Amino acid sequence: MRIDRPGLAEAIRRARARIGPEAAGLPAGHHRRVPGLRREELALLAGISVDYVVRLEQARGPTPSQQVLTALGRALRLDTAGRNELFYLAGESPPTAGTIEMHVRPSVLRLIDRFVDLPTLVLSAKSDVLAWNAMASALLGDWSALPPGRRNIVRLRFLTDPADPIRSQVSASIAEQESTARQHVANLRTAAARYPSDQGLAELLADLRTGSTEFTQLWDEAEAGSWRSHTKTVRHPELGELILDCDTLHVPDVDQSVVVYSAAPGTPEAESLALLRVVGTQNLSRT
Known part of the structure; x- marks a missing residue:
């Protein structure tokens, strides 16, 4: 499978805008100009650099690994279908039976x-x-x-x-x-x-x-x-x-x-x- 960079970028941006910091276990803070997670907060939760998030959302940069995709799906609180969408858009197959489930529904x-x-x-x-x-x-x-x-x-x-x-x-x-x-x-x-x-x-x-x-x-x-x-x-x-x-x-x-x-x-x-x-x-x- 080939990576669909624009589709992956849109899916991440869409999911990031949908979830607030409190829902992700982060302090809400004050003076937030836009709803949803900031790129910095998503990077913190997923354990990747802010630059990596920026490049993903701009449809460029390296192809994310399965570990990164799993971390993004968890940080963005996606359901199984949403998590699998990230994998397919990145040209990867979702986790199979026999592996420890790392996604929280x-x-x-x-x-x-x-x-x-x-x-x-x-x-x-x-x-x-x-x-x-x-x-x-x-x-x-x-x-x-x-x-x-x-x-x-x-x-x-x-x-x-x-x-x-x-x-x-x-x-x-x-x-x-x-x-x-x-x-x-x-x-x-x-x-x-x-x-x-x-x-x-x-x-x-x-x-x-x-x-x-x-x-x-x-x-x-x-x-x-x-x-x-x-x-x-x-x-x-x-x-x-x-x-x-x-x-x-x-x-x-x-x-x-x-x-x-x-x-x-x-x-x-x-x-x-x-x-x-x-x-x-x-x-x-x-x-």
């Missing part, structure tokens, strides 16, 4: 949008953070500030990078860290059995086994498993330790998980979440 995105008071994430079968709401960034750290390759909770847990922006620490106690680490590894074992031919998963496992002795030891010991709902301690850089319920809802046909943090009404944690909703990702010490 609009109905799931609408669901997390309704959790305006609760930090909510959507994870792939190999724990990529595919989508999030503004509260998830306020609690855990701005996900858009991380390069797409770092937006994986297992990679963040076992492969630290000093270049990462400051983030909240999840699972503060040693016992909680050990339990969460084992759950991460068990979930990846399940994914590896289910998706033996997925290239992205193979690359993730290779990086983890090469870069983390702790992961390698757990991988050699762990059995398969899946995410479970439990209580987590989140050490926020401004609010301190918050003990939150962490519930995981499975979306079976795409093998994705919706992770929701919450607190019982009347607790200090509930008050902290209410404060986070107001100030978002601002530095709380300056409010």
Whole structure:
């Protein structure tokens, strides 16, 4: 198939104009002259340069890879048909069965949008953070500030990078860290059995086994498993330790998980979440 550059450019511009920053988990800001995502915001969410977005929208530049097309479709909140349109216009075949689904369908995105008071994430079968709401960034750290390759909770847990922006620490106690680490590894074992031919998963496992002795030891010991709902301690850089319920809802046909943090009404944690909703990702010490 050959790339249809004008068609691809129009599809990206059309989709970008349709979605606002708040719907993409970004702060809305003020003094926006036009509706929709700015090119800079789309580039940030998709993990590509602004110049790349400009060239795509001007029907020039290199042919985008499947990884770029997947990231664009996710950032633009396209449904499956819209995502597939990007692939076809770029001269590529859409992802096939047997690979981990990296696209979040609009109905799931609408669901997390309704959790305006609760930090909510959507994870792939190999724990990529595919989508999030503004509260998830306020609690855990701005996900858009991380390069797409770092937006994986297992990679963040076992492969630290000093270049990462400051983030909240999840699972503060040693016992909680050990339990969460084992759950991460068990979930990846399940994914590896289910998706033996997925290239992205193979690359993730290779990086983890090469870069983390702790992961390698757990991988050699762990059995398969899946995410479970439990209580987590989140050490926020401004609010301190918050003990939150962490519930995981499975979306079976795409093998994705919706992770929701919450607190019982009347607790200090509930008050902290209410404060986070107001100030978002601002530095709380300056409010």
